[in-house]
Amino acid sequence: MTDDTATAGAKKRPPREAEADSLPAAGDMASLAAGLRSLAGSGRHGRAFSFLRSLAASPPRVILLEGGSAKERADFALYWGMALNCEAPLSDGEDGAEPCLACPVCLKFLARLHRDLFFLDGTAGSITIDEVRAVRATLGEAARESKYRVVILSEAQSLTEAAANAMLKSLEEALPATVFVLTAPQRERLLPTLVSRSWVLTLAWPDPLVAKEDGADPETARGWAATAAKFLATGSGLFDRTGARGGVDAAGALALILVCQRAMAQVFSGMTGEGIAPGASPEADLARFFASLPENRLAIAGAVLAEGQESVTAQVNPALVADWVMTRLYLLRPKGRS
Numbered sequence: 628m629t630d631d632t633a634t635a636g637a638k639k640r641p642p643r644e645a646e647a648d649s650l651p652a653a654g655d656m657a658s659l660a661a662g663l664r665s666l667a668g669s670g671r672h673g674r675a676f677s678f679l680r681s682l683a684a685s686p687p688r689v690i691l692l693e694g695g696s697a698k699e700r701a702d703f704a705l706y707w708g709m710a711l712n713c714e715a716p717l718s719d720g721e722d723g724a725e726p727c728l729a730c731p732v733c734l735k736f737l738a739r740l741h742r743d744l745f746f747l748d749g750t751a752g753s754i755t756i757d758e759v760r761a762v763r764a765t766l767g768e769a770a771r772e773s774k775y776r777v778v779i780l781s782e783a784q785s786l787t788e789a790a791a792n793a794m795l796k797s798l799e800e801a802l803p804a805t806v807f808v809l810t811a812p813q814r815e816r817l818l819p820t821l822v823s824r825s826w827v828l829t830l831a832w833p834d835p836l837v838a839k840e841d842g843a844d845p846e847t848a849r850g851w852a853a854t855a856a857k858f859l860a861t862g863s864g865l866f867d868r869t870g871a872r873g874g875v876d877a878a879g880a881l882a883l884i885l886v887c888q889r890a891m892a893q894v895f896s897g898m899t900g901e902g903i904a905p906g907a908s909p910e911a912d913l914a915r916f917f918a919s920l921p922e923n924r925l926a927i928a929g930a931v932l933a934e935g936q937e938s939v940t941a942q943v944n945p946a947l948v949a950d951w952v953m954t955r956l957y958l959l960r961p962k963g964r965s
C-alpha cells in the first residue's frame with residue numbers, strides 16, 4: 628500500500644497530470660518565454676547567452692553569474708538549465724544548443740517547477756542551512772527526468788555562513804550530472820572558496836544612459852553622473868541636491884548607483900577615461916576616479932555600491948543611501964589626491 632505508483636494507478640490519478648496542472652496559465656508561460664527570448668537576443672546580453680550555450684556540450688560543474696540585474700541573473704540561470712536539458716533544441720551548431728522554451732522540460736524550468744531543478748531564492752532573505760541540506764540529501768541520486776540536475780543559488784550572497792560551508796561540501800559530493808549556478812551582484816560578495824571553484828561569467832551592467840528598460844531615465848542618469856563626478860573630485864555639490872525637498876527619489880538613487888557601477892565596469896574592461904579631458908564627460912571623470920583606486924579599494928567600492936542598491940530596493944530613504952554611498956566612495960580616494 629505504500630507503493631505510490633500502484634496507489635496512483637488504482638485511483639486513476641497519474642501524478643504527472645497533477646504536476647502539469649500546477650504550471651501557470653498558458654498565457655503567462657508564453658509571456659515568460661517571450662521575455663526570456665528577447666533577453667537572450669538582446670544587444671546587451673546576446674553575446675553572453677551565446678557563450679553560455681557554447682559551454683553546454685561540456686558544462687562546468689559550477690558557474691557564477693555576476694553583473695546584470697538580479698532578475699537577469701536568475702533568468703540566465705534558468706536558461707542555462709534549459710540549454711542543458713531541452714528536449715527539442717532549436718539549433719545545435721557551433722553556438723551550442725538553443726533551448727526551444729516550449730517543450731515540457733523548458734516550460735517546467737521557466738515555471739521553476741522541474742523536478743531536477745532546485746532554485747534557492749536569496750532575493751528576499753537568507754538562504755539557510757536547512758534549505759541547503761534538503762538539496763544535499765538528493766545529490767547522491769541520479770537526475771529524475773532530465774540529463775542534468777540543476778541547482779541554482781539565486782543571490783548566493785544571502786547564504787548564511789553555515790549554509791555556504793554546507794554548499795561547498797555539496798559541490799564536492801554531487802554526481803557529475805549535477806551542475807550548480809551561483810548568482811551574485813559581484814563575486815566579491817561570496818566566500819572566496821566558492822568563487823575559486825566557479826567558472827565566472829560577467830553579464831553587462833544595466834546601462835542607465837541608454838536603456839529605459841530598468842525604469843531609469845537617461846536624462847536623470849546623466850544628471851546624476853555629473854553630480855557624482857563633481858562630488859568625487861571636489862567633495863561638494865552632492866548634499867545640496869540630496870538635501871533638497873524631493874531632491875532624490877528611489878529611481879534617482881538607483882541611477883546614481885548605476886552610473887558608478889557602470890563606470891567601474893568600464894575600468895574593468897580597460898576603459899579608464901584616458902584621453903578625454905577632465906570635465907568634458909562626467910562618465911569619463913567617473914571612470915578616471917575608479918581607475919585611480921587600488922584593487923582592494925575597488926572591491927570595497929563594488930561592495931558599497933551593491934549594498935546601496937540593496938538598501939534602495941529595501942526602501943531605505945533614498946537620500947540617506949545616496950549620501951552614504953557617495954561619502955564612502957569619496958573616502959576611498961588615494962591619499963594625497965586633492
Ligand SMILES: [Zn+2]
Nearest residue numbers: 713727730733
Ligand atoms: Zn525545450
